[in-house]
Amino acid sequence: MSERPIDRRRAETRREILAAAWELCHQEGLAGLSLRELARRVGMRAPSLYSYFASKDAIYDAMFAEGQIELGEHMSFLPDDDLTREDFRAGAQAFFEFCTSDPVRYQLLFQRTLPGFEPSPETYALATDRLERLETQLASAGVSHRRHLDLWTAILTGLTSQQISNDPGGDRWARLLDDVVDLFCDHAGVPPTEPSKNPRTTTRSRK
Amino acid sequence: MSERPIDRRRAETRREILAAAWELCHQEGLAGLSLRELARRVGMRAPSLYSYFASKDAIYDAMFAEGQIELGEHMSFLPDDDLTREDFRAGAQAFFEFCTSDPVRYQLLFQRTLPGFEPSPETYALATDRLERLETQLASAGVSHRRHLDLWTAILTGLTSQQISNDPGGDRWARLLDDVVDLFCDHAGVPPTEPSKNPRTTTRSRK
DNA sequence: CGAAGTATCGAACAGTGTTAGGTGAGATGT
DNA sequence: ACATCTCACCTAACACTGTTCGATACTTCG
Numbered sequence: 001m002s003e004r005p006i007d008r009r010r011a012e013t014r015r016e017i018l019a020a021a022w023e024l025c026h027q028e029g030l031a032g033l034s035l036r037e038l039a040r041r042v043g044m045r046a047p048s049l050y051s052y053f054a055s056k057d058a059i060y061d062a063m064f065a066e067g068q069i070e071l072g073e074h075m076s077f078l079p080d081d082d083l084t085r086e087d088f089r090a091g092a093q094a095f096f097e098f099c100t101s102d103p104v105r106y107q108l109l110f111q112r113t114l115p116g117f118e119p120s121p122e123t124y125a126l127a128t129d130r131l132e133r134l135e136t137q138l139a140s141a142g143v144s145h146r147r148h149l150d151l152w153t154a155i156l157t158g159l160t161s162q163q164i165s166n167d168p169g170g171d172r173w174a175r176l177l178d179d180v181v182d183l184f185c186d187h188a189g190v191p192p193t194e195p196s197k198n199p200r201t202t203t204r205s206r207k
Numbered sequence: 208m209s210e211r212p213i214d215r216r217r218a219e220t221r222r223e224i225l226a227a228a229w230e231l232c233h234q235e236g237l238a239g240l241s242l243r244e245l246a247r248r249v250g251m252r253a254p255s256l257y258s259y260f261a262s263k264d265a266i267y268d269a270m271f272a273e274g275q276i277e278l279g280e281h282m283s284f285l286p287d288d289d290l291t292r293e294d295f296r297a298g299a300q301a302f303f304e305f306c307t308s309d310p311v312r313y314q315l316l317f318q319r320t321l322p323g324f325e326p327s328p329e330t331y332a333l334a335t336d337r338l339e340r341l342e343t344q345l346a347s348a349g350v351s352h353r354r355h356l357d358l359w360t361a362i363l364t365g366l367t368s369q370q371i372s373n374d375p376g377g378d379r380w381a382r383l384l385d386d387v388v389d390l391f392c393d394h395a396g397v398p399p400t401e402p403s404k405n406p407r408t409t410t411r412s413r414k
Numbered sequence: 415c416g417a418a419g420t421a422t423c424g425a426a427c428a429g430t431g432t433t434a435g436g437t438g439a440g441a442t443g444t
Numbered sequence: 445a446c447a448t449c450t451c452a453c454c455t456a457a458c459a460c461t462g463t464t465c466g467a468t469a470c471t472t473c474g
Contacts, residue, residue, distance in 0.1 A: 006441090013452095031322030036432065047432080048453050095305075112372055113236030113320045144441060150369065151383055158365020162357065165319055176358055187390055203461080213420080213472085242462065254463080255422050263462060 047173040068126035083141040275333035290348040306367040355395045
C-alpha cells in the first residue's frame, strides 16, 4: 500500500538531501546550513526543498533523529542487565568516542545551540527513550537513585564538552575518563569487577 | 587627554548600547540580537551603531568581557592561598549560582554557541587569567596536577550546563553539588575541614 | 564667521528562510 | 488516444539580517 514506487523515490531524495546537509554542516558548521547552498548541491533551488521538509528546522529535526539512532546503535553493545564496572568504563568510552568523533553532531544532539531549534516531540522521544534505557541499565547495577543518573550524565557531558571545546582532536579530558568512572562507581556503589583482595584503590588494568 | 568630555559622552553611549543589548538578549535569546531593534531601543538607526562597535561580533565581544569581569568579581571572595574544603564548596556554589542566575550570560561565556563568534585576544585573556588564578588557588590546596584542574572544570561545567538545559529554574543538579565537591576533594587529596576521627585520606601528599 | 570634527541618517548590497503561483512532464482514467 | 490529474520543480517576491557608502546635520574650535 505504501510501497508505491513514487514514495520510494521521494524517500530516496530525502535521504540524499539529508546526506548533503550533514556534509554541508561538517564543512560550514552546524549553523552554516544554507538552504540555497544545500539545494544547489542536490541539483535544486531552495524552494524545492520545501516539498521534502516543512522548514529548515525540520531538516535539523531529521538530522537530530538520525544522530539519536546512531547513538543508540553505537551503545547497543552494552547489556541491559547486570552491568559491571567494566561495562561502565566501556560505556563511558563509547559515548565519549561517539561525541568527539563528530563535534557537529554532538552540538546538534547535546548543546542547545541552534537559535530557536527544538526537536519535535517524536524526535525528542528518541532521546528520552535512550535515557530510560540508561536508567534501567544503571538500576540493574544497583544504581537506582536519580541523583546518580543525573551525576552520570553531568560527568560524561562535562568531560566531552570540555574535550571538544578546549582540546579538539586531543585527549586532555579523554585520559580522565577511566579515573572518573571509578570515582563514580565507588560513589554509586558499583563493585569493582576483579575479585581483588585489595579493594583499597582502583584495579589498574595494564593497557 | 582622555578626559575630553566628548570621549566621556561616547563611552556613556557605549554603555547604554551594551545595557540595551543585554536586555534584548534576555528577551529574545542570545542569538536574537538584532542590530536594527537594538538601535531602535537606544533611539538610533542600525548604521549608527557602527561608530560605537566595529561589528555585531564586537558587541558580543564587549558583552563577553563584561561577563568575565562580573564572574571575577563574583568569585573574588575566595582567598588565593590555603583553600580549605569549605572554600571548594563555597567556590563551586558561587560559580554554579553565577551561571544559573543568567543562562544567556552562561551561554555567551561558556558555550560555543554563537555561529562564527570568537572573543578577541584581549577579551579572551580575561578568561585565561581567571583560569590561571584558579590554577594557583588549586595549587595552594595541594592540587597541582593539571588533570585535577581539568576534572574540576569539567565537573562544574557539566553540572551547570545540565541544570540550565534540563531543569532551568530548578535544583535537580544543584543538590548534587556538595556531594560532588566532596568526591572531587577526596580524589584530589584536599583534606576535610573538620578534624574527623577518620583520617584515612587526610594526608595531603603530593605524588 | 568659516572650518574642522563628530554624530547620525537614508539608500543600497548581498545574504537569509519562506510563501505564492505557475510550468511542464509523466502517470492515470475513460 | 485524449483529457485529466498529480507530482516535481521553477521564478518572483517578501520580510528580514549584517554591513557599507555617501551625504547631511550639529558641535566645537580657531
